[in-house]
Amino acid sequence: MDTKTVRIGIAGINGRVGRLLREEVAAAGAILAGGSTRNGVMDPAGGDTIAPPCPVFTSMADLAQVCDVVIDFTNVATVRAHAQALTQAGTAWVLGTTGLGDEDQAAVEQAARRIAVVQAANFSPGVTLMTRLARQMAAALPGGEYDAEILEMHHRQKVDAPSGTALAIGNAVADGRGIVLKDHIETARDGHTGPRADDAIGFAVLRGGQVVGEHSLIFTSANEQLSLTHRSFNRRIYATGAVRAAQWSRTREAGLYSMDNVLGLE
Numbered sequence: 001m002d003t004k005t006v007r008i009g010i011a012g013i014n015g016r017v018g019r020l021l022r023e024e025v026a027a028a029g030a031i032l033a034g035g036s037t038r039n040g041v042m043d044p045a046g047g048d049t050i051a052p053p054c055p056v057f058t059s060m061a062d063l064a065q066v067c068d069v070v071i072d073f074t075n076v077a078t079v080r081a082h083a084q085a086l087t088q089a090g091t092a093w094v095l096g097t098t099g100l101g102d103e104d105q106a107a108v109e110q111a112a113r114r115i116a117v118v119q120a121a122n123f124s125p126g127v128t129l130m131t132r133l134a135r136q137m138a139a140a141l142p143g144g145e146y147d148a149e150i151l152e153m154h155h156r157q158k159v160d161a162p163s164g165t166a167l168a169i170g171n172a173v174a175d176g177r178g179i180v181l182k183d184h185i186e187t188a189r190d191g192h193t194g195p196r197a198d199d200a201i202g203f204a205v206l207r208g209g210q211v212v213g214e215h216s217l218i219f220t221s222a223n224e225q226l227s228l229t230h231r232s233f234n235r236r237i238y239a240t241g242a243v244r245a246a247q248w249s250r251t252r253e254a255g256l257y258s259m260d261n262v263l264g265l266e
């Protein structure tokens with residue numbers, strides 16, 4: 001099958017990532033079949049964009065009808081409705097939205113029984129690899145001896161914390177150590193905290209200006225420190241990864257896939 005001619009829809013086409021997706025769908029030679037916004041109006045692209053115009057809808061149900069796959073970087077309030085609409089239409093879903101609660105995630109997993117879903121907290125190849133390395137490092141550097149802490153910084157508009165990427169790295173650390181993140185997560189330290197628990201996985205969150213996205217995983221023992229840092233310089237890295245995932249999803253059966261699958265790392 002020619003994956004280049006896949007018909008791609010963009011939910012949240014006016015968003016920070018959505019705008020770049022318009023260009024990256026065109027650059028990949030895929031068909032930009034439509035987009036969605038809250039009011040049915042697409043903002044002018046501006047700049048030196050090469051994105052073609054496309055139909056714009058206000059509902060996922062309508063967008064899903066004209067696409068093979070929808071790339072979705074919107075917000076967490078949309079997730080359950082989008083899961084339902086895409087399942088009903090039989091349209092694949094590339095989901096980048098972060099900040100999902102347990103019920104949102106359950107809806108994603110339910111949808112993946114009927115349609116192909118590629119879900120990633122971060123579509124960059126660098127973070128995909130960093131998350132794999134985090135699991136390996138955590139397995140080799142035991143809790144109690146090496147304290148694992150995750151630091152992230154993002155732009156002032158970001159609404160969820162810790163970032164989806166930070167949580168994915170935390171999950172990988174927990175996985176590498178054979179423990180469950182929710183039992184060991186420490187996101188708030190204030191006042192008389194007591195000493196650090198051996199298996200704690202700590203998170204620190206910074207917000208400011210227009211920082212695109214920075215993540216560090218730091219292992220510290222009594223005698224040494226090892227850290228792994230990723231910096232995104234431009235959101236385009238997420239858009240190119242998501243378009244790659246959309247093209248890849250075209251030929252997949254129903255299931256929940258990750259960027260590791262898309263990049264052939266699994």
Ligand SMILES: NC(=O)C1=CN([C@@H]2O[C@H](COP(=O)(O)OP(=O)(O)OC[C@H]3O[C@@H](n4cnc5c(N)ncnc54)[C@H](OP(=O)(O)O)[C@@H]3O)[C@@H](O)[C@H]2O)C=CC1
Nearest residue numbers: 012014015016017036037073074096097098121122123238
């Ligand atoms: N997985 C990854 O690689 C990445 C994930 N993200 C995540 O993606 C999401 C979006 O990020 P970002 O682009 O920066 O955010 P923006 O707020 O810039 O974009 C989201 C867009 O979605 C629109 N939107 C919201 N609800 C709907 C709806 N029901 N129908 C159509 N459009 C809707 C918003 O419109 P309005 O402004 O009117 O609300 C907005 O234009 C966040 O959750 C972020 O954390 C971001 C970067 C990378």
Ligand SMILES: O=C(O)C1=N[C@H](C(=O)O)C[C@H](O)C1
Nearest residue numbers: 098121122158163164165213
């Ligand atoms: O909101 C953002 O900007 C980003 N969100 C994702 C996250 O929560 O990890 C990915 C990236 O860090 C940018």
